[in-house]
Amino acid sequence: MYENLALVGATGAVGRIVLDQLVQRQLPYKTLKLLASSRSAGTQVKVGDETKTVELLEPSAFDGVDLVIASTPDEVSAEFCSWAVERGAVVVDESAFWRMDPKVPLIVPEVNPEAIKGHHGIIASPNCSTTQMVVAMAPIYRAAGIRRVVVSTYQATSGAGLAGNVELEKATQAALSKQGNHTAETFQHDIAFNLIPQIGSEKHEGYTSEEMKMVYETRKIFGDDSIQVCPTCVRVPVMIGHSESILIETEKPLSAAEARELFAAAPGIRVIDDLSQKSYPMPRDCDGCDDVLIGRIRKDLSSENGIAFWCVSDNLRKGAATNAIQIAELLMKS
Numbered sequence: 001m002y003e004n005l006a007l008v009g010a011t012g013a014v015g016r017i018v019l020d021q022l023v024q025r026q027l028p029y030k031t032l033k034l035l036a037s038s039r040s041a042g043t044q045v046k047v048g049d050e051t052k053t054v055e056l057l058e059p060s061a062f063d064g065v066d067l068v069i070a071s072t073p074d075e076v077s078a079e080f081c082s083w084a085v086e087r088g089a090v091v092v093d094e095s096a097f098w099r100m101d102p103k104v105p106l107i108v109p110e111v112n113p114e115a116i117k118g119h120h121g122i123i124a125s126p127n128c129s130t131t132q133m134v135v136a137m138a139p140i141y142r143a144a145g146i147r148r149v150v151v152s153t154y155q156a157t158s159g160a161g162l163a164g165n166v167e168l169e170k171a172t173q174a175a176l177s178k179q180g181n182h183t184a185e186t187f188q189h190d191i192a193f194n195l196i197p198q199i200g201s202e203k204h205e206g207y208t209s210e211e212m213k214m215v216y217e218t219r220k221i222f223g224d225d226s227i228q229v230c231p232t233c234v235r236v237p238v239m240i241g242h243s244e245s246i247l248i249e250t251e252k253p254l255s256a257a258e259a260r261e262l263f264a265a266a267p268g269i270r271v272i273d274d275l276s277q278k279s280y281p282m283p284r285d286c287d288g289c290d291d292v293l294i295g296r297i298r299k300d301l302s303s304e305n306g307i308a309f310w311c312v313s314d315n316l317r318k319g320a321a322t323n324a325i326q327i328a329e330l331l332m333k334s
Ligand SMILES: NC(=O)C1=CN([C@@H]2O[C@H](COP(=O)(O)OP(=O)(O)OC[C@H]3O[C@@H](n4cnc5c(N)ncnc54)[C@H](OP(=O)(O)O)[C@@H]3O)[C@@H](O)[C@H]2O)C=CC1
Pocket: 008, 009, 010, 011, 012, 013, 014, 015, 035, 036, 037, 038, 039, 040, 041, 057, 071, 072, 073, 074, 076, 094, 095, 096, 126, 127, 128, 158, 159, 160, 161, 162, 163, 315, 316, 319, 320
């Protein structure tokens, strides 16, 4: 039923990984169209052993397409999704545009696969920082309930797309050659040898748009508006891999050993946790890996029901491309 695929945003940071994953995970498609803007239409892209030409995103591009995987800016998704749905296709969209629409399921397959039922043609994949956090929260939520989460993120420059990594490279070269501050375009300030405690725009009572996504999307994915989330999102000079320091306050008390066992048994999680051996996940370990890596698991010293840990994931893979591909696999199985 889902045999004729289109990939919108095929030339982007996420789109390139989706292409790799289509091949690596051997999705059983018959035809594949690659779509992007007029900037890239006509360029050639390798898909496994084949070379394909990128086509222009326009309504007729979806004629005969059953399944669309899309990774474009919000305003582009806002426009083209209806072109695809009107032609009978289902869209798995990675942008933020549709995520909080009540008619659109927001899916992380390890957490809420059942919510995919009854979709109306568009299925959204969450924000990358939210995805890795909810994968980590899921086993704890099921075993002990969750009242509150305090999270600080350390987000890679590729979170801002291909332009983010180009800016990190240029800014670092400028700083090393002592040319002074690089003029920031993608980020708010010079990212070289720096941390920027702002991702997105000012949104709600001093919180940014990225931070409020972590609040709202988490509640929607768990279907539980009682979960309290206090996020701080920070851009760091790392190319791939978002890291998060997370404190979870549970309903029922949980020891660190119990939390470690729950993480180890959960799908999509790999535990790397032996401080005595300097063993814990770091962003360089997660580049190219589909799991959420968890370490530094310990009891909160300041409250009864707190579990603290460190969590790292490839933002372009589980944070985006892999999650979308897993959603496509769920559809193909249904
Ligand atoms: N990077 C990340 O870690 C994550 C990203 N996302 C979301 O995924 C989406 C894509 O992000 P990312 O890959 O990082 O961004 P990039 O900027 O690297 O890529 C954007 C892609 O969208 C295409 N595009 C842009 N404008 C148009 C247009 N007018 N018509 C058709 N295609 C267009 C670009 O094509 P062209 O080559 O023609 O410019 C390119 O293929 C965004 O919504 C982002 O929020 C979600 C989770 C994580």
